[in-house]
Amino acid sequence: MTNGTFKDNPELIARLRDENTCREAFAEVIATYSEPLYWQIRRMVQSHDDANDLLQNTFLKAWQSIDLFRGEAKLSTWLHKIAINESITFLAKERKRLNISIDDEESMLINTIEADEYIDGDELKLKLRKAIATLPEKQRLVFNMKYFDEMKYEEMSEILGTSVGALKASYHIAVKKIEQYFSEND
């Protein structure tokens, strides 16, 4: 379990803005955030290889647009936004490539889960992944951030641009659906 909440280091932010030190500072950003961002992406796309590619894309985009990071939001929030956008864009491209609708994304993800070689072999966890795959995209994001990352609703609200109330409702519905999935697939 990884807590997605990080406090920004002002000295690191200052070094990121300095032409002479930004590369070195960004290496620290990669070292700090690669794990939480990887899990964020992996839980959405399920495949390790896809998550690895999308993590690279996330850091490349952040690196190319670091000048646009004004420090109004936290660095972690900004990076999570990029990672989520990358994941959602990837899933949309996959749906298009495989010619399936968003409603049929569940089967695509379940196929990926079943083919995944990087698992610990726990059947209950595998079942939970399949249950999460049945959720709509936004609920899946909310559930992952709250259940696995134990992220605060306020930070989730900043990342997803959704009100705290709506996020709480979304999480509650997601939990109910997962319970239902387990009861129906005993």
Add this chain to the structure above:
Amino acid sequence: MDKDNDILAKINGKSGMTVPDGYFAEFAKNMAMNLPERESQNIAPAPRSTWQQVRPYVYLAAMFMGIWCMLKMFTLMGTPDSATGIDNNPTLISALNDDSFVEELYADESIDSYSLLEDLYNEGFEASDFTQSVSYK
């Protein structure tokens, strides 16, 4: 988080997904080493064409012309005010100050002195009016 739920509590936030050994350390090292040169974000704005430069001034001038035309039209459509009334109409004033115009209009040979005097008497003029305004020295 609803940890009261048995299954979710049992799983305890573990997804069951794993990564290859040393993946994160290797990833961070390779990613940092292979960062490309950054594309400059300070891209100079494209030069503006002459039309783009003068366009605001042309629009401004057109707006003033429109306002002027509207005002002109409203003036023409409205009733004449005192400044252009018959008593101080600049055209009439200049015509009456022009001796040749007056002579042409009133010193017409077709009007003889008798008719003129008769008209004046009919208007209420008296002979004394003339003796007051014309002095004989």
